Amino acid sequence: MDRLLDNSWFVKVVALLLAFLLYSSVPEKAGNQLKEIYVPGDETTETIEDVPLNAYYDTKNLIVTGLPETVNVQVSGPKSHVQNAKTLKNFEVYVELSDAEVGKRNVKLKIRKLSDKLDAKLSPASVNITIQERITREFKVEAEYDSGKVLDGFGASPPQIKPERVKITGPRDVIESITYVKATLDLKEPISETTTRDANIRVLDKDLNKLDVIVEPEAVEVTIPVKSLTKKVPINIVEKGSLPKGLVLESIESDTKEAVITADENILANTDAVRAEIDLSKITKSTTVTVPVIISKGITAVSPELVKITVNVQKAEEEVSLSSIPVNVTGLSEGAEVTFETPKDGRTSLLVYGPAEQVNTLEPDDFRLFVELAGLEEGEHDVQIRVDGPDGVSWRMAQSTATVTITNTDV
Incomplete structure (x- = not known):
């Protein structure tokens, strides 16, 4: 070697x-x-999924519908080229619509920038599209929210929206089908104060189907004004009937002087008090009774609902009858007249009893009898006769109700 x-x-x-x-x-x-030297049989086929589809057209004046966002591309050829194309996706799938006109058509998808060593098949290879005129219009936004999220005792005024109108862009037929433009406020927790949140816009047709359009801005600011719907008012004690004969009312008092009512703003503004009624005809001795707090129409809640009224009485020493006491009229509408059917001539009598030194000095003028006619229309009405009298004595009316006829003199 x-x-x-x-x-x-x-x-x-x-x-x-x-x-x-x-x-x-x-x-x-x-x-x-x-020049690459390939080993015979070094060929392969791969499918590249979700390749973006680009569309070239007049986006300022036209809108194209029917195009898929992505397509699948099957490539065949030398293994190294196939793998390179799959990894880098250095090619483009597109549709050329630069010269297309408004209408419906079937268009073929194209591919470019793919190695000439590869063969490609597109799926889908063609699509049916619709080309429409692109228009923009302004629409008023309607806010919506779950009113059940407003806590009891609070009320919400109509929502305030900023901005009130939005621009919506889309195909003409879609824009013309818009029926509702809503900003839905998603309230996670109950609210008891004015609340402001951003709400996304939803565009719907008459069947409440969501429409695929461009909205500017995509969200608006929604404010829900919330106010307390409660008010503290005094509890008035209203006496009904008269004490049994031989008893004199010394005092009457409630353990609770005020109540909190819940109602709409206009009802609260016109409500000055609530009442608790005590039927004196059922009182036989000094006692404490529990009675409900009576509210007027429109008031939705009152607290407390019950109060205790303490009535103190004593035995009467003397009684006297006062007759021909006139019944006055209050609340009669302007331009109206009233006629008493009963008691005759609008006069009645009282049986007054109490301590001798007080009862014996009383005169008819010491008592004011009246009927309240506010809100009554023309015609005949039965109304309660009310009495204002001095403290320390009790009385029984000869007649507790009056029948009156109201006539309108302006007609």
């Missing part, structure tokens, strides 16, 4: 063979391009 290595011709032949082998392993040049 050493002899061969010492032979210069042997070394030259071996060097020539090595140079040839190295040359044959390098791709041959054709001009400035390299």
Whole structure:
């Protein structure tokens, strides 16, 4: 072996063979391009999914519907090229609509920038599209929210929206089908104060289907004004009937002087008091009774609902009858007249009893009898006769109700 290595011709032949082998392993040049040598059978097919589809058209004046956002591309060819295309996705799937006109049509999808060593099949290969005029219109936004999220005792005024109108862009037929533009406020927790939140816009047709349009802005600011719907008012004690004969009312008092009512703002503004009624005809001795707090129409809640009324009485020492006391009229509408059917001539009598030193000095003028006619219309009415009298005495009316006829003199 050493002899061969010492032979210069042997070394030259071996060097020539090595140079040839190295040359044959390098791709041959054709001009400035390299020609790759492929091993027979090194072909493959892969499907590249969710490749974005680009569309080229007049986006300022037209809208195209029916185009999928992505397509699948099946590529076949040398394995290295297929893998490169799948990894880099350095190609484009597109549809050219620059010269397209308004209407419906079927268009073929195209692919470019793909290696010429590869074959490609698109799925879908073509699509049915609709090209429509692009228009923009302004619409008023309607706010909505779950009113049940407003706590009891509080009320919400109509929502305030900022901005009140939004611009909506889309195909003409879609824009013309818009019926509702709503900003829905998502209230996670109950509210008891004015609340402001951002709300996304929903655009719906008459069947409440959501429409695919462009809304500017996409969200608006919605404010729900919330106010307390409660008010503290006094509890008035209303006496009904008269004490049994022989008893005099010394005092009457409630354990609770005020109540909290819940109602709409206009009802609260017109309500000055609530009442608790005590039927004196059922009182036979000093006692404490529990009675309900009576509220007027429109008041939704009152607290407390019950109160305790303490009635103190004593035995009467003397009684006297006062007759021909006039019954006054209050609350009669302007331009109306009233006629008493009963008591006759609008006069009645009282049986008054109490301590002798008080009862014996009383005169009819010490008592004021009246009927309240506010709110009554023309015609005949039965109304309660009310009495204002001095403290320390009790009385019984000869007649507790009056029948009156109201006539309108302006007609």
